[in-house]
Amino acid sequence: MRIVSFSDSESYLKWATQLLSSLPDVEAEVYLIDNPILPTSEQITNATAGTSWAQRSIPIVARTEVARIIADFRADIVLGAATGPIVAQLFVSAHLLEHRPALISGLPGMGLPASNKGMNYRRLMDAFITHSFAEVAQYTEVSALTQVPCEIYLSRLPMLRSAGVPQPKADTAETPQxxxxxxxxxxxxxxxxxxxxxxxxxxxxxxxxxxxxxxxxxxxxxxxxxxxxxxxxxxxxxxxxxxxxxxxxxxxxxxxxxxxxxxxxxxxxxxxxxxxxxxxxxxxxxxxxxxxxxxxxxxxxxxxxxxxxxxxxxxxxxxxxxxxxxxxxxNYFHSDDGGLRHHLELLATRARAGQLPNRRSAMWKQKRLLIRAELRTVTPTPVIRAYQKLRYAR
Structure with a gap:
């Protein structure tokens, strides 16, 4: 199973490298997307500590390179381990490929409360990774409300290592050192x-x-x-x-x-x-x-x-x-039966067989969302407010 991951910040890079390091029999590549919140070299070192990417160079690439990287690697799965707008752009690029890979995303820690906005940015995904029973319930509900037809997977946060429910290793009555x-x-x-x-x-x-x-x-x-x-x-x-x-x-x-x-x-x-x-x-x-x-x-x-x-x-x-x-x-310390690895293998098999759904209509909706987001970054605030007043006055 071949997975390529793209991140934009320190917290998402930590989650991606921890997650991929926990999956057996996976060939993976990890990239950082050039953007304003790019982590420094020290932050990259801290984020990848204890993972398969410790002491390794993480390539920084432009968004325009994403499609080529995915195609050259022949990725079965693309992991959008980044903030919503970046994931939306990644997934549009991946969806335009002749043989598109499966698209998955998630959040780099506690994912509650689930938000409609975050789900809409990930509209093209095939699956979303959650980390607790409560998160499964909330994201299933938000998926239905936003009409984002994705599978919701349950997995332990990859940085949690205890085999079962952890116990305190110190007397909580003692003053901390x-x-x-x-x-x-x-x-x-x-x-x-x-x-x-x-x-x-x-x-x-x-x-x-x-x-x-x-x-x-x-x-x-x-x-x-x-x-x-x-x-x-x-x-x-x-x-x-x-x-x-x-x-x-x-x-x-x-x-x-x-x-x-x-x-x-x-x-x-x-x-x-x-x-x-x-x-x-x-x-x-x-x-x-x-x-x-x-x-x-x-x-x-x-x-x-x-x-x-x-x-x-x-x-x-x-x-x-x-x-x-x-x-x-x-809450977050459920037993991990390796179900995520199994789900991802099924997704990868469907991607290789060309059995993933065609979401071209959703892709154009995603493009319009991204255009509006880009315009907000370059349009003066008074102009945006005037437009909003006219829009809601109708």
């Missing part, structure tokens, strides 16, 4: 909420001199991530240090693969992040901050009843727990 905070670009959004998190970390650092505190950054200043971050924790920490907030000078910034931070004696704090799932997987005490609530906008709704939630006051006190076994079994 290292408290690691895993930020996200999108949540929480406000500066005040982000500052409150850093202040809680500073309180822990000030009260627990024998422990260390690290904000595990996703990127260095000037580097890009999949999503734009409005208020950087780097800037917030510098500001609190300037104010001489007790403990702020004791907080360090960490860079590199997350695995290097999920070690015995560590505990993880986050708002909503796939990092929490990786910490659960390693048996590391973990706290999902509850002060801002649990809802779709915060991307943390699945964690609400996990048993691993806590307040910023508990963060400051170092009181970090662990999720219940029942929650883990229902």
């Amino acid at each position: 290292t408290l690691v905070f895993a930020p996200q670009a999108k949540v929480p959004e406000s500066l005040a909420d982000r500052e409150a998190i850093v202040r809680a970390l500073a309180k822990f650092a000030s009260a627990h001199g024998d422990s260390s505190v690290i904000i595990k950054m996703r990127s260095r200043p000037g580097e890009h991530e999949t999503h734009h971050e409005l208020h950087s924790y780097y800037d917030i920490l510098e500001s609190l240090r300037g104010e001489e907030v007790p403990g702020a000078d004791l907080i360090g910034l960490g860079y590199g693969p997350l695995d290097e931070f999920l070690v015995p004696g560590a505990a993880l704090v986050t708002v909503s992040s796939t990092a929490a799932l990786e910490a659960f997987d390693r048996g590391i005490p973990t706290l999902l901050i509850s002060d801002f609530g649990f809802d779709r906008d915060l991307l943390n709704e699945p964690f609400a009843d996990s048993g691993a939630t806590g307040t910023l006051a508990e963060v400051a006190a170092g009181e970090i727990g662990f999720p219940t076994s029942a929650w883990l079994a229902e």
